[in-house]
Amino acid sequence: MINYGVILGVLLMGISLIPYAMGQLYNPNPIFAILQYLIPLVIIFLGIKKFRELNGNTLTLSEAIKTGLGLSLIAGILLALYNFVFFKFIEPDFFVKVTEVAEAKMLENPNMSEEQIEMATKMTGMFANVWILVGSAIMSSLFGGLIYSLISGLILKKDKQ
Helix, strand or coil: CHHHHHHHHHHHHHHHHHHHHCCCCCCCCHHHHHHHHHHHHHHHHHHHHHHHHHCCCCECHHHHHHHHHHHHHHHHHHHHHHHHHHHHHHCCCHHHHHHHHHHHHHHHCCCCCHHHHHHHHHHHHHCCCHHHHHHHHHHHHHHHHHHHHHHHHHHHCECCC
C-alpha cells in the first residue's frame, strides 16, 4: 500500500509539474487532465492486484476498498504537500493569475453580462486559497480512490477455494 501510494503521489506530482515546466500552467493541454484520471486508476488496480497476490490469491471487496483508499490517502497527502509548496513558494501569484485568465476568457464571451463576470470572479476568488487546494487534494484523492477501488475490487475479487 505504501509503495503504490508513493508511486501514485510522485506520478501525479510529475503530471502537475509538466505544464508548469512547459510554460502552460494557465492554459494546460487536456491530455494532462486525462492522465490525472487514468494514472490513479492503473496504479490503484495494480496495488490491489499485488495485495491479492500477497494474500494467497484471494481478495474480498472490502479488502480491495481498504487497500485502494489507503494508497489513495498516501498519494493525497503527498499531493497536498506538493500543492502547499508549489502554491506558497514556487508560484505564489497563481491565484491572481488564474483569476485574470478566467476573467479574460469570460470577457471574450458575448453572452455574459458584467454582473455575471463579477459574480464568477468572486466565486473563483473564494476558492483561491492554498489551504482549500491542500484539503481538496486529499478529499479528491480519497473520493477517486474509493471509486477506482470499487471498480478494481469488483474485477479482481477472488474468494478462497
